[in-house]
Structure formats: structure tokens, C-alpha cells
Amino acid sequence: MxxxxxxxxxxxxxxxxxxxxxxxxxxxxxxxxxxxxxxxxxxxxxxxxxxxxxxxxxxxxxxxxxxxxxxxxxxxxxxxxxxxxxxxxxxxxxxxxxxxxxxxxxxxxxxxxxxxxxxxxxxxxxxxxxxxxxGAFMQNFSERHRNRLVESIRERDEIAMPGGDGVVSWVSADDIAAVAAAALTEPGHEGKGYTLVGPEPLTMAQVAAFVSAAAGRPVRYVEIGRAEIRATFVESGMPPDVADSISELYVYALTSGAFGVLNDDVETVTGRPPVNFAEFAAGAAPAWLR
Ligand SMILES: NC(=O)c1ccc[n+]([C@@H]2O[C@H](COP(=O)([O-])OP(=O)(O)OC[C@H]3O[C@@H](n4cnc5c(N)ncnc54)[C@H](OP(=O)(O)O)[C@@H]3O)[C@@H](O)[C@H]2O)c1
CATH class of the missing domain: 3.40.50.720 (NAD(P)-binding Rossmann-like Domain)
Structure with a gap:
């Protein structure tokens, strides 16, 4: 107990x-x-x-x-x-x-x-x-984060991120929290590692389409490179040497397909399928209001 x-x-x-x-x-x-x-x-x-x-x-x-x-x-x-x-x-x-x-x-x-x-x-x-x-959190688009995406969607109707045609299986923080709650209070999770991803690998253009539909106005994807995302991190107060490594990790995660994997761990632990991007975006829409 x-x-x-x-x-x-x-x-x-x-x-x-x-x-x-x-x-x-x-x-x-x-x-x-x-x-x-x-x-x-x-x-x-x-x-x-x-x-x-x-x-x-x-x-x-x-x-x-x-x-x-x-x-x-x-x-x-x-x-x-x-x-x-x-x-x-x-x-x-x-x-x-x-x-x-x-x-x-x-x-x-x-x-x-x-x-x-x-x-x-x-x-x-x-x-x-x-x-x-x-993997990468859906809430990076709607909550306080060093990538300042929620601000750029709200103020410029833009998702400016590395990614190109790379796919990412964005996961909801609700699913991560549900798995954490089970692992903290139920037996049987000791010694295990869970890979937590969402149900669909999406390109950034597909993400922008879901955000546009939920926000009720067009939000476009703008591809940026490592230097630009690094600059955003440094502006947010991240030390420059840390921004070097985190920007490299970002570009890798978003472009390589390594974060576009699928698996059953969320459903195995919680008993329900992971939240999909459309469901997330519908709930997150107030964050994108002007
Ligand atoms: N976001 C993603 O896509 C993603 C993907 C994979 C893994 N992760 C991992 O998930 C974790 C959370 O990432 P996130 O960026 O989404 O952040 P977050 O959990 O939304 O916010 C960061 C949290 O860390 C706390 N914090 C910051 N500096 C702290 C300090 N010096 N001492 C104590 N607490 C501190 C903040 O609390 P206070 O400000 O209230 O102290 C805040 O609650 C990270 O370890 C990250 O590597 C994130």
C-alpha cells in the first residue's frame, strides 16, 4: 500500500x-x-x-x-x-x-x-x-515549454520546429501520468521500463492540420533548423552548452523517425488506448485562443 x-x-x-x-x-x-x-x-x-x-x-x-x-x-x-x-x-x-x-x-x-x-x-x-x-509530449504544443510553441501558435499561427517529413508518435501527458499513477500504487511494475508513445506517427504538417482544426483558423508548419531552435532555447534562459546538446537531440528526435515508433505499453498498463492527436487538440484549443 x-x-x-x-x-x-x-x-x-x-x-x-x-x-x-x-x-x-x-x-x-x-x-x-x-x-x-x-x-x-x-x-x-x-x-x-x-x-x-x-x-x-x-x-x-x-x-x-x-x-x-x-x-x-x-x-x-x-x-x-x-x-x-x-x-x-x-x-x-x-x-x-x-x-x-x-x-x-x-x-x-x-x-x-x-x-x-x-x-x-x-x-x-x-x-x-x-x-x-x-516520446515527445503533445502538451509541448499547448503548455509552457522552452520551445515556446504555444506562444508562436497563439501569436503567429505558426508551428516553427525542426522535423520536415519526419514522423513522431506524440504522446499525451495524461497517458504518462496514468501509467505513473499505476506504477506508484500497484504491484507488478517493479523492475520494468515502459516506452510511452501515442497511437499515430505524424508529420509536422499533419500536426499543424490537427491544431488548425481545433483552433478554428489555419496554423502552418514552418520548418526550422538546429540553429534556430537552439536560439529559442538560449533566449528561454537555457545555458548555451546545454542548448547545443538539446537542440541536437531535438533535430534527431523529430527528423529521424526514432520517435515515430508504436507500441502497446500505455494500453497494457492503463487498459485503454493512448489519446490521439485530434482528442488532445480538441481539449487544448483554449490555449491557442488569441
Ligand atoms: N516534453 C517532452 O516532450 C519530453 C519528452 C520526453 C521526456 N521528457 C522529460 O520529461 C521531463 C519533464 O520535461 P518538460 O520539459 O515537459 O517539463 P515539465 O515537467 O512540464 O516542467 C518542468 C518541471 O521541472 C521542475 N523543475 C525545473 N527546474 C527545477 C529545479 N531546479 N528543481 C526542482 N524542480 C525543477 C518545474 O517545477 P518548478 O518550476 O515548480 O520548480 C516543473 O514542474 C524532463 O526530464 C524531460 O527530459 C520530456
Whole structure:
């Protein structure tokens, strides 16, 4: 029985959705954020900053399970060391489950890769763990994100992204949160890794057509290259060296087809098919209103 869950990234795309799902399953939730005042109703707010190790102990005290979102690329310090420090001693303190939000393909990355090192830190923590490896989130088009897509759709009717004819099986944060809720509260997910993708590989032009239909006005896809998306990341405050690697990853993910895979993990865990892009866009349309 999971009584209390520490949700890191509580204000983010998956954390915000996970909190009510956990509460519905009878768990108490501690919502970790650098701005704890904005914790959702019913959750216990706790100040938490990956860059300030002094915040870790109070956040994890007394919890049974932890949802680990390694926030934002750009947090100062080494992510694997920070996740390792949060989990160090957590088993003795009563933590019996960890669910990590990683990303599609990270299990194939070399052991020195920053995100793979975070996975290895979780796996070597001695706490039964589940690793979620989602593809690209649908909500990148409708919620606060470093790529500033929601702003460019709203203000310029444009989706300016790398991609070209590459396909991506965009996944909804609702499905990721549903899988996380199951893995944090039900037996049988320990030691597993789930690849979480949506039901249809789409080109950017197809995405723009769904967004246009939901927004009620034409929204066009404009292909940009690595330099332009890197500049957007730097403008958003991302350190330039991090923007170098994240922009490279973006171009790879959106153009290579590597994020256009399909699989059954969402349906296997949740019992229902993943949300499709038209359903997502219909619900997200208010974000694109002028
Ligand atoms: N978006 C995608 O398409 C995608 C795809 C695959 C994997 N992922 C992974 O999913 C995770 C979330 O990505 P996202 O971009 O969609 O972000 P998000 O979850 O929407 O937002 C980032 C979250 O991280 C928290 N955060 C940022 N800096 C922090 C810090 N220094 N200390 C503590 N918390 C911090 C923020 O909380 P506060 O500001 O409240 O502190 C916020 O809740 C990342 O690890 C990413 O690699 C994302």
C-alpha cells in the first residue's frame, strides 16, 4: 500500500496530472516545487530544488514512493549525482518505490550519457523502480515549454520546429501520468521500463492540420533548423552548452523517425488506448485562443 508519494516536477506537464490521480487512488501527495505556493489543492506543498541539496531531506521524509522528474535541462549540477543523493538512504527511510520519468531511447544510450546515468542512479538505488520512457509530449504544443510553441501558435499561427517529413508518435501527458499513477500504487511494475508513445506517427504538417482544426483558423508548419531552435532555447534562459546538446537531440528526435515508433505499453498498463492527436487538440484549443 502506497500511503504518501513525493511528486517532483509537481507543477509540470506530467506531475500536475499525476497528483489528482494519486489522490483518487487514496494516496497522500507531497507536491515538490521551487514555488510550492502553487501546489494543487489537497496536496501538501514542499519546497524542492534539485540545485539545492539541502531541500531533499525534508521533501522525502516519511514518504513511501517518489516520482522523479529531473526537471529542466539547465539545472546547475550533475543530474545523476542529484537523483542519487535524493535516493541515497531513502530505502532505509521507508521509500519502497521509485518511478523515473526518463525519455524514449535512453536505455540504448551509452552509460556515460547524462540521461542514462540518471536511469542507472535509480536502478542502483536499491529501491524497486520503474522507468517511464516517453516520446515527445503533445502538451509541448499547448503548455509552457522552452520551445515556446504555444506562444508562436497563439501569436503567429505558426508551428516553427525542426522535423520536415519526419514522423513522431506524440504522446499525451495524461497517458504518462496514468501509467505513473499505476506504477506508484500497484504491484507488478517493479523492475520494468515502459516506452510511452501515442497511437499515430505524424508529420509536422499533419500536426499543424490537427491544431488548425481545433483552433478554428489555419496554423502552418514552418520548418526550422538546429540553429534556430537552439536560439529559442538560449533566449528561454537555457545555458548555451546545454542548448547545443538539446537542440541536437531535438533535430534527431523529430527528423529521424526514432520517435515515430508504436507500441502497446500505455494500453497494457492503463487498459485503454493512448489519446490521439485530434482528442488532445480538441481539449487544448483554449490555449491557442488569441
Ligand atoms: N516534453 C517532452 O516532450 C519530453 C519528452 C520526453 C521526456 N521528457 C522529460 O520529461 C521531463 C519533464 O520535461 P518538460 O520539459 O515537459 O517539463 P515539465 O515537467 O512540464 O516542467 C518542468 C518541471 O521541472 C521542475 N523543475 C525545473 N527546474 C527545477 C529545479 N531546479 N528543481 C526542482 N524542480 C525543477 C518545474 O517545477 P518548478 O518550476 O515548480 O520548480 C516543473 O514542474 C524532463 O526530464 C524531460 O527530459 C520530456
Amino acid at each position: 502506497t500511503d504518501t508519494v513525493l511528486v517532483t516536477g509537481a507543477t509540470g506537464k506530467t506531475g500536475r496530472r499525476l497528483i489528482p490521480l494519486l489522490m483518487r487512488r487514496g494516496a497522500a501527495v507531497r507536491a515538490a516545487s521551487r514555488a510550492p505556493a502553487i501546489a494543487p489543492p489537497g496536496a501538501e506543498p514542499v519546497p524542492f530544488d534539485w540545485a539545492r541539496e539541502g531541500t531533499y531531506e525534508a521533501a522525502r521524509k516519511g514518504v513511501d514512493a517518489i516520482y522523479v522528474v529531473y526537471g529542466d535541462p539547465g539545472v546547475a549540477g550533475d543530474p545523476a549525482d542529484q537523483v542519487g543523493a535524493l535516493l541515497d538512504g531513502a530505502a532505509d527511510a521507508g521509500v519502497s518505490r521509485v518511478v523515473l520519468l526518463s525519455a524514449l531511447g535512453v536505455d540504448q544510450a551509452p552509460p556515460g550519457d547524462a540521461m542514462r546515468r540518471v536511469e542507472l542512479a535509480v536502478e542502483s538505488s536499491g529501491i524497486p523502480s520503474t522507468i517511464l520512457r516517453p
